[in-house]
Amino acid sequence: MQHLLRLFVQRLALGLLTLFAVSLVIFLSIELLPGDVAQQVLGQSATPENLAAFRRELGLDLPAHTRYLDWLGGFLQGDLGTSLISGIPISDLISERLYNTFFLAGFAALISVPLALILGVVAALHRDTLLDKSINVATLTAISVPEFFVGYILVWIFAVELSMFPSIANLSEDAPFTDRIYRTFLPALTLTLIVTAHMMRMTRASLINLLALPYVEMAQLKGASQRRLIVIHALPNAIAPIVTVIAINLAYLIVGVVIVEVVFVYPGMGQLLVDSVAKRDFTVVQTACLLFAATYILFNLASDLISIASNPRLLHRK
């Protein structure tokens, strides 16, 4: 247990270092992009005169390292700053979008994780039967198609033809929870179709590997049922690889869904990030990217900790 705690603290410290490196890389990348905020906002109406006024107003005429250190100083003191362009505090800008993103990711995860696990176990139980093959073909088909296409197909079936669900999310702040579920169902279903295959196949493969081991054979010879064999004897030993894959997929649900957001006009973090990069709104890009990086780091950390905790050999190693 102490080992686990030490690992946790170590990894957390490393994570912070990673975040710092990420912020530096992002800042430099944005500096490398052609044009700056002033030019992107004014567009064709930019003249040397009003560009200069704009830059003065935003402090863009200061050297790059000064701007970075100013931002970092504020950030370390818990001040996320304001959007360069709209002047809205970034915490306000991001909080609702972050909630939307987590809501959609959570919704999709609630459907896809149990679904993938069950399908994986069922496929392993009925290995090489028609059922196993159908599950494989169906999930692989869903993952092989580009995600926007999956989205359009679902819109066509459920919104245009059947009129069961709305084609765009169009959330209102004060909408009741059930309405939110209803309006986000199609995007959540799209994401489910995209992430299920990966998790399902890892579950199935890990179980099948374990089923070939002597201890499973022993349990079988003692008369354990197929179901008991898998759920009680094999599954606990398959936790590590499965959790790793689930963590990667959950992180993907949070940071990788820009295209699904576009198709369903869903106001999440991805769209905000794309907008901000296009406008070179560096403060917003920084904060959004750091949140994304932190998400990856935390999910990876969690999956490592669970893997170790689930394996007594790692937990109590000498």
Place this chain on the structure above:
Amino acid sequence: MKKYTSGLQIGRRGFLTGSAAVLGLSQLPRPAVAAPTKGGTFRVSVNQGGTSDTLNPAEASGSQQIMVGWALRNNLTEIGSDNKLKPELATNWSSDDAQTWVFKLRQGVTFHNGKTLGTEDVIASLNLHRGEDSTSGAKSLLAGVADITAEGSDGIKITLSAPNADFPFILSDYHFQIMPVGDDGELDLSGTGTGGYTLESWKPGVKTVLKRNPNYWKEGAANFDTVELLLISDSGAATTALVTGEIDAVQSAEYKTLGLLGRDKNVAIESISGGFHPTFAMQSSQAPFNDNNVRLALKYGVDREALVKKVLRGHGTVANDHPVAPSMPYFDASLEQRAYDPDKAKFHLKEAGLDSLSVSLSVSDSLFAGAVDSVTLFREHAAPGGIDVQVAREPGDGYWSDVWMKKPFFTSSWGARPVPDMIFATAYSKGGDWNESEFSNDTFQQLMLAARSELDEAKRGQMYGDMQAILKDEGGSVIPFFRNFVYARRADVSHSEDVASNWALDGYKAIERWWKV
């Protein structure tokens, strides 16, 4: 459309109900017959703007900011549905010499916060776009303003440094919205205005909710109880949402899906001709474009009819290498239309001492739908004339800062202007900030200045005709066509017989002009 554009106007005639043609809707009553009815919610989607948009009209560009701005606020003058200049917060204006203008303010108009409209509000709102520290995209439009003062309690006197007979048109530009001065003497940029709607919630890039202003001064306007304006950048998502009834109108419909969309009885398509046009601009001070024969060769090398037919699917009209659309005032119909003629292109190349010409034309699809297709077709058209036009595809991100006016030969796009002077002064005036083709012609320059102070309409028309001819024969831009605004609405949303053609969605004023049946 990042282009700085001002208000616009264009002829009303371009209005064709595409849906009626496709759908056989002609038996249905024309929407124009019904009088506006109040009530309902209007959900409209736009595709220009983002999360960082603000309510400051000095920084406005793109439909999200313009439409919300005009729902909340008014200008002194506006372009009406019939494309004519109309009084808005000014009831009338006058000038003896086109240099000193006096605008009389409408009386008894109140802002959403209860303040009565006064001269101080107008002066502060216009001064937002003036002065050294102004970041306004419309700064250059007011560059000729020497002084703005109050005259009595209801008059605004604007003195120009040189005469400009079109000055009242300039004030209809979307930047020049009138906002109240607060108790602290600062201009209130938070969305308070005299407009038909008040701001319920403003989430740029997502959704803006507006409520009808019960005290709106304009008769028969602001008919919807509630308006939701959504930003939907994916045209597939916007079209689907229109078809499934999630929204009531979209800013832009894609040519490729118009046929399918037109079959839906619940959807009406609008195709409105206006002054929106692309240019293939050459930096005409540099070789090889400094030889007018080279410019003429390129102008003869483009098949305009084919571009209108193939790229615009007929939703546009051919242009004649000058930016004055047939629907604009002072359009010279007697000027001969230049036709596609590879032999003449070859002839002019020879005159320039060249056997063949190879140029690279920069373009990005972010300029307008079909931009890259237009240039690719131009390449095919120009080849028989001995001209090799290489298609240089540039990223849309950063196009205005890194390609436009930086490359020797590039594609650009311009919104409609209500009068020729505004586009001439913006894009063809010697030394102008946006003179993209580096056009420099003394006769043109003199005519432009003279026309501004000429109050005799016939003489003015003659001058503008001469200027169109100069641009056509000597200008540094190939202007192939004027593009229609093509957009769609649910059939249960109605509007008057005239639809403004300065912008899509009834000059971006559908929110206050349309109604639900």
